[in-house]
Amino acid sequence: MIRRRRPDEAQLFHDAWDGRGVASAEVTSLVRTAEQICAAAADVQPSEDFRATLRASLMTEAATVLKPVTETKPDRFVEVATVAPSRGRRRVAGLAIATVTAVGAVGMVSGSANAVPGDALYGVKRGVEQVELSLRQSPESRGTYQLQRAATRLTEAKALSESSGSQDAVAGLLNDFSEQAESGSTTLFDDFTNDGSTSSIQAVNRFTAKAATSLASLSGDVPDDARAPFEQAAATVSDLVDEVAGLCSTCTDVDGL
Structure with a gap:
């Protein structure tokens, strides 16, 4: 066989x-x-500087690797079949x-x-x-990474708000935050329900604690056109806190995500 x-x-x-x-x-x-x-x-x-540096490095390496090989005459003629490079x-x-x-x-x-x-x-x-x-293959890994992405959206929204960036961009980032926070938390909640993994639900708990702090810091800089997405983001975090409490009232670890 x-x-x-x-x-x-x-x-x-x-x-x-x-x-x-x-x-x-x-x-x-x-x-x-x-x-x-x-x-x-x-x-x-x-940049041109990068191209020049890369070319110089390759030429230096080529001088070492591609040294000419001294040809030696074999003692007797041996026919060698041409072999195509392997796959x-x-x-x-x-x-x-x-x-x-x-x-x-x-x-x-x-x-x-x-x-x-x-x-x-x-x-x-x-x-x-x-x-x-x-x-990322495991539910816990995927869910946790989604929450990390959501946290990054808040950092970006804060940076844009402080620099008077595009109001539409800030609103879009806050909408992305809510979507990624919900998606990642759902994956982690399912992992907890199916496998009883407390580390999954603790990841959500730590995320909500940090997100609440980030939103509080952002609140004073949110442009008017992004106020509705901001309020939705805050509501998303509040809902996640309630879900964590409902699923595991003892999962109170709020150390760093």
Whole structure:
């Protein structure tokens, strides 16, 4: 009996990226997110200084790695069949090229961490969040990360409000906060109900404590057009506090999230 080889997940993604074959919903979602990141990153190009430094580094490495090999004459003639590069070697070469190409994008991703709506790298930041969420498998991990994203939306809203940023952007961030807070909490509540994981519900409890503090700090800076989303965000936190108390009255750990 011949055991069928399990498909290579990286190859499945590669095929879907190239438009070959029928991809699963999960792989399709990853491809869509990767396309969004590439589209956002396309608007930001590495500086000339970065390009020059990278080129110099590659040339230095090439001088070491690509040293000419002294040709030696074999004692006797041996016919050697030409062998095409293996699939594995081709994939390694492809990954090497992709790595060099992506060096600039790595800097963009790193630099996007503090971006807010209106910044060139903000689309990259949100795209990276989607990728990381898709990589988290357990309900507790996914739910907790959603709450971390929600907390980030409040930080962004605070930054925009203090700098007199777009009122529409602040309102959008507060709406995103409510959506992500509800989504992450629902996942964690379900995890607690199904598996009795107190750490899941404690994560919600810690989140609501910090979110309440952040909202209180933000309240004085909220623009008029964002007042309704702000009140909805506050109501969302209040509802989550009530749900935590109803599900587990003893889950009162409010240490850092």
